[in-house]
Amino acid sequence: MSMQARRPSLVPVVSLLTPAAICLAPGLAFAQDERAAWAIFGAFFYFILMFALAFYVYAALALQVIADKTRTPNGWMAWIPIINLYLMTQIAKKPGWWVLLCFIPLVNIIITVLLWVGVAEARQKPGWWGILILVPIANLIVPGYLAWSD
Numbered sequence: 700m701s702m703q704a705r706r707p708s709l710v711p712v713v714s715l716l717t718p719a720a721i722c723l724a725p726g727l728a729f730a731q732d733e734r735a736a737w738a739i740f741g742a743f744f745y746f747i748l749m750f751a752l753a754f755y756v757y758a759a760l761a762l763q764v765i766a767d768k769t770r771t772p773n774g775w776m777a778w779i780p781i782i783n784l785y786l787m788t789q790i791a792k793k794p795g796w797w798v799l800l801c802f803i804p805l806v807n808i809i810i811t812v813l814l815w816v817g818v819a820e821a822r823q824k825p826g827w828w829g830i831l832i833l834v835p836i837a838n839l840i841v842p843g844y845l846a847w848s849d
């Protein structure tokens with residue numbers, strides 16, 4: 700018998716990446732060969748990547764529309780990561796240095812909520828719409844509502 704080094708299983712790796720990968724774990728565990736496991740992992744990764752890209756386009760488009768409706772100059776900045784935070788400070792009429800606060804853990808949550816409250820008020824909506832950015836699923840609706848509602 701030859702002693703071959705066995706490659707580690709993909710199941711622990713996938714399970715650590717995201718909780719949703721737990722749904723894939725049985726498929727990976729019972730895969731007959733490594734190619735099937737990689738195919739399942741690749742399909743899952745591709746799905747997550749496409750979802751993230753679609754959400755990024757939606758959020759950037761919503762922020763650009765909000766900038767146009769609030770007459771904030773340079774709405775194109777909504778499409779550039781990190782600079783779109785500066786655009787949000789301009790829409791919310793907050794100091795530009797607040798962007799730096801978005802990089803401090805835990806502080807970034809408070810600053811993000813305050814920015815969204817300011818954006819909601821700039822659109823003449825109640826400030827509590829900005830607080831909804833903390834609620835899962837609702838945080839997908841808030842940018843669209845603030846952008847495309849009257």
